[in-house]
Amino acid sequence: MTQSFCATIRPLALSLSLNAAAYFGLASLWITPVAAQETIDKTITIYAAGTAGGGVDLYGRLVGRHIGKHIAGKPSVVVQDMPGAGGIRQANFLAETAPRDGTAFGIFAGGPILEPLVGARDPGYDMSKFTWIGALSKDVSLCIAWGATQFESINDAKTQQMIVAGTGAGSDTDTYPIMLNEMLGTKFKVITGYLGSQQTIVAIESGEVHGRCGWSLSSLKSTKLDWLRDKKINILLQIAMEKSKELPDVPLLLDLVPSADDRQMLEMMLGTTGMSRPFVAPPGLPPARANLLRRAFDAMVKDPAFITEAEAMQADLSPSTGEDVQKLVQKIYSTPKPIVERAKKYIAPPQ
Numbered sequence: 001m002t003q004s005f006c007a008t009i010r011p012l013a014l015s016l017s018l019n020a021a022a023y024f025g026l027a028s029l030w031i032t033p034v035a036a037q038e039t040i041d042k043t044i045t046i047y048a049a050g051t052a053g054g055g056v057d058l059y060g061r062l063v064g065r066h067i068g069k070h071i072a073g074k075p076s077v078v079v080q081d082m083p084g085a086g087g088i089r090q091a092n093f094l095a096e097t098a099p100r101d102g103t104a105f106g107i108f109a110g111g112p113i114l115e116p117l118v119g120a121r122d123p124g125y126d127m128s129k130f131t132w133i134g135a136l137s138k139d140v141s142l143c144i145a146w147g148a149t150q151f152e153s154i155n156d157a158k159t160q161q162m163i164v165a166g167t168g169a170g171s172d173t174d175t176y177p178i179m180l181n182e183m184l185g186t187k188f189k190v191i192t193g194y195l196g197s198q199q200t201i202v203a204i205e206s207g208e209v210h211g212r213c214g215w216s217l218s219s220l221k222s223t224k225l226d227w228l229r230d231k232k233i234n235i236l237l238q239i240a241m242e243k244s245k246e247l248p249d250v251p252l253l254l255d256l257v258p259s260a261d262d263r264q265m266l267e268m269m270l271g272t273t274g275m276s277r278p279f280v281a282p283p284g285l286p287p288a289r290a291n292l293l294r295r296a297f298d299a300m301v302k303d304p305a306f307i308t309e310a311e312a313m314q315a316d317l318s319p320s321t322g323e324d325v326q327k328l329v330q331k332i333y334s335t336p337k338p339i340v341e342r343a344k345k346y347i348a349p350p351q
Helices: 002-036 055-064 085-096 111-118 172-184 197-206 217-223 225-229 260-269 271-275 287-300 304-312 322-333 337-347
Strands: 044-048 077-081 104-107 131-137 141-146 162-165 188-191 211-216 233-239 276-281
Touching (some): 055 217, 131 322, 141 217, 260 337
Parallel strands (some): 044 104
Antiparallel strands (some): 104 276
């Protein structure tokens, strides 16, 4: 009797157990999507590594006006300028202090990306570990001279000293002139310490310096379009992986460098031109939050309202996803050590 009873109960218990497991399994399928939905309901701060009115600031504010409506939770977005050391100050803030919950990310130029590899000092961060959200465009960097000066071509900078404005160690404005002096025999002299684009503009217009070397075409167009339109400047050189279609007659640095070793090194150093106007969050952002910001960025760059405003400010849009930017940064950071060491002598010479 007991054995028969047990034999009856065991299958019944097993059946109940399996049914319960199935029930709770189905319940979890209903519950999980709701529980896993990522939202941000706190204010997001975009930190722009530049000064008010400069290219980094303008692009940061452009994104700040549009990205919030594409983020679940519809958070408000504010932009805070954080100039200093060509963007390295802001990169350190993101690496060490900024919250890792999606409520803080930044925009800066290319200098801080390369600084940990080739800078004269360790800035304390590794850009390949940051969380890349996306980039607005691909760009070329320029060497320009004020039209009233004697510098009409890059060859003029080889025969006489040309004084250019710099925004701090590690920034393109400081590293590119040194690199060109070594590779092309130019005679650039960098006066560094300007906080951002607006200060360099004042210095150029006042005659304090002759020009600037390391200024993206997109930033120039968004901040001083009249300089291009009215031909107030001479564009001496393009520094990028390929020429801009807008400047077919301006020489490209890669075309002027005959050495294969130099060209390989330049490909590392100029890799950031393929991810101009990048937006980046701190390292260690939870994957779901990273995906939330990346998909919001992707939706924003397709938004007609965003595109209309971008076109009105002469912004060049050729966006990249956060995943693509992440791969590009990781490729830059995987450059063989001998190439990296060789680059250091150009952009971080002994003091």
